[in-house]
Amino acid sequence: MAKNIKVAFKHVSKEYDLYQNKSDKIKSLFLPKSKQNQSFWALRDVNFNIYDGETVGLIGINGSGKSTISNIMSGVIPPTQGEVVINGETSLIAIAVGLKGPLTGYENVRLKLLMHGLKTSEINALMPSIIDFADIGDFMNQPIQNYSSGMRSRLGFAISVHTDPDILVIDEALSVGDSTFYKKCVDKITEFKEAGRTIVFVSHSLGQMKGLCDRIIWMHYGQVREIGDAQEVADKYDEFVRWFNGQPKSYKKEYQDDYKTTQKQPQKVNYPNPNANKYRLSWFDKIMMTLLIALAIFFGYFVGTGHSVMGLFKASDDRPAENQVVKTATTETIHIETNKTTA
């Protein structure tokens, strides 16, 4: 029987612009691509399918593109080129994604579940179970910017598993929890697997990968190096890491620099993203953005300096003469001083 594809990456590439400063970033919205800064291809021509009910691991050294894939898969960022097909609803659990720092634990739960389309009554019904799973006590009332990474992960995991997703993407979220929480998460993942859900798992831990995954995708500097049986790919990756760690420092640097340089070079073959127009800014959007930025600077100036906007519209004759202003200020100062002395 043919397996149903849950996630398909077809010639997917992701380009990031390497900005020197914030103003470069704003300028890039308006400049043609040819005049912009250097770019970096975090993913190049990535192809894979993930099937219904599979648990697939993403492995690779730092910067190899694992989180870029998990973010594209979860709709957090768009691909630059190629096509991504997702058959179902994805829920991403990652330490740095999806939770809003200034909001409390409770507020984050409500916000995330509302975004998943749940009604208030459904959220209220799920709340006790989420609180129980996260097990962070009174911290539920605190803004999550005060949480440790383990606590964020607990809350993120608790929320995501209660959204009942078709595809669960877990990006390094297990690596920061303590062993009790880890066990709880693994039990939940096993429950998901047994229920036939699809899981994508990003981790640096080969032990976790071998224990939980059916297949592994090994990413290497933005490209797929191997896809296959979890045990086999994990062993090959382990062998590579051991080999690499055994190399002299100068060789390691040369190896890394060579790949990074290649990642800065333009694409040789371009595969269009069929959904690109969904993400592209139209000229209308650009004009509206310019107007909004101009208005923000305009009002920001008045808020920052304490001047009144109405002052702009006053006839110049109505404005007090310079010496008059000085006189008023002096009178006020004397008045305040007098009050202070009498008090």
Ligand SMILES: Nc1ncnc2c1ncn2[C@@H]1O[C@H](COP(=O)(O)OP(=O)(O)OP(=O)(O)O)[C@@H](O)[C@H]1O
């Ligand atoms: N916003 C960005 N702007 C520029 N480069 C970026 C951006 N985000 C990621 N990158 C680069 O893209 C590459 C892939 O990053 P990604 O976070 O996907 O790697 P990773 O495999 O998840 O790494 P790690 O194991 O360290 O989490 C890295 O070289 C990173 O520096």
